[in-house]
Amino acid sequence: MLTARLYYANSYVKEFSARVVSAAPLPTGNYAIILDRTVFYPESGGQPADTGFLDTIPVLDVQEQSGDIVHITPSCPQQQTVSGRINWQRRFDHMQQHSGEHVLTGACRQIVKASNTGFHLGQVSSQIDLDIDVITDGQLAEIELVANTMVFNNVPFRIHMVTAEELSNFPLRKQPAKHYDSLRLIEVPDFDCCPCGGTHVNATGEIGLIKIRSWERKKNGIRLDFVCGHRALTDYQGKNEAVKDLAARLSVPPAELAAAYEKQADRLAAVSKELATARQELCCRLAQDLYAQAPETAGIKIITHTLANVLPAAVGELARQLATYEYTVALIAGVSPDNTKTHLVFAANPALTPAFNMNTALKAALPFLDGKGGGSPQLAQGGGAKPSGIPAGLTAAQKVLTGK
Ligand SMILES: [Zn+2]
The missing domain is CATH 2.40.30.130 (Elongation Factor Tu (Ef-tu); domain 3)
Incomplete structure (x- = not known):
């Protein structure tokens, strides 16, 4: 039995x-x-x-x-x-999500004529697959409205145990996969009816809010990600906190967040441009000074220099500027503002390559920084996590180039 x-x-x-x-x-x-x-x-x-x-x-x-x-x-x-x-809390949560799936499926059929081809109840959210290629924001909003109206109307779920012969009396959205002598049908009257062995709430009101969080394209259709009941409340609380926090930081009401973001993005773009120009000018002057002060050996200047408190872009800018001077090799290091990352850029004036190989010099320096990187004989760059290794790394690179 x-x-x-x-x-x-x-x-x-x-x-x-x-x-x-x-x-x-x-x-x-x-x-x-x-x-x-x-x-x-x-x-x-x-x-x-x-x-x-x-x-x-x-x-x-x-x-x-x-x-x-x-x-x-x-x-x-x-x-x-x-x-x-x-564990009743876990079961009731599953009942809310699973019952919500029935209602959401009925709403999808009504609004976009789509059929449910798959369901997965996950730990955070659930998904249904639909046999359509695309869905618009407007259609998603309509589906949510229809589904949640069914919730507010508190419609009872009906359970029918039927024989194979009685099946034709029901408006099934999905035919059973194989023949059964008796079958359990779950019906939301005038809305959704299908064979199902799952656990459901007594009436749609217990599902609570049904919220579609997102959708994505999938093989043979699309997938909706949704939450119901307690999960929808948790989702709303989290998002409300995030919006409140952002609105407070930007000193705007929630409805003006997008406009405030655009303003910040424009400002950031303008500042970045200004910073790039300033960096270029500064590096140009610093390159002039470094070139003037650097000793010359056999007609060649190998200039080493470490920049503190910089982003990788400044290191690259200085190295490239120095490499425009004839018979010059630049071995430049930079340390990030938080003092945890190092960046190396080695550049040589084109007339000096391939006799002076920047890639080989970089490979000699990187082990001192626990770093990695690479490049060409003319320009090589890399990064590591050990600022204290910079002096030894630059010395090792110099040795490779001078043979001393
Ligand atoms: Zn079911």
Whole structure:
């Protein structure tokens, strides 16, 4: 005899007693417990399994096996009868999301003539797949309005146990995958009707708010990401806090956030441009000074210099400016403002390559900075995490170039 599924008739039963039919050890060290009846829902139809307890033994997972329901537990019940209790908070959350899926599917069919081709109930949000290529923001808003109106109308979910012959009396959105002698149908009257073995709320009002968070293109259609009930409340609270925080930082009301962001972005672009010009001028002057002061060996100047408190762009700018001077090699290092990152740019005047190879010089310096990077004989750059290694790194690079 197959396990009697007590949740079929009533999803709200939280506790039950049952007879142990079999208890078999598993290779994992756990046990597979089969009872004559259960309220534990097994993982199926996109809905995760219930958890809970059999007496004091935790139920870790619940699976379907040839029509029976198998409770996975870490130890074996000692008595022939057990008292079971499901984690009601987890189950009711699943009931809200799963029931919401039925309503959302009905709304999608009504607004965009789409069929539900897949459902997944995740830990944070759930997804349904639809057999359409694209959806607009306007259609998403209409779907949400229709779905939530069904919630506000508090329409009862109806459960029908029907024979194969009686199926044609129902407006099924999805035909059963195979032939059954008897089938369980879930109906939201005049809205959605399909074969389903899952757990549902009594009436749509208990689903709470249904909110579509986003959509994306998928193979053979699109996927909607949504949350219902408690999850929708948590989602709203999180987003409200984020919006409030941003609005306070920008000193604007929430409705003006986008405009305030645009203003900031424009300002940042203007400042970046100004900074690039200033950096160029500064590097030009610094390059003149460094070139004037640098000693010359056999007609060649190898200039090493470290910039503190800079972004990589300044290091590159100075190295490139110095490399415009004839018979000059620039080995420039920079340390980030937070003093945790280093950046090296080695550049040589084109007339000096390939005799002076910047890539080889860089490879000699990088180990002192725990860094990586590379480039050409004329220009090479890299970065590392050890500012204290810069002097030794630059000395090593110089040695490679001068052979001393
Ligand atoms: Zn269902």
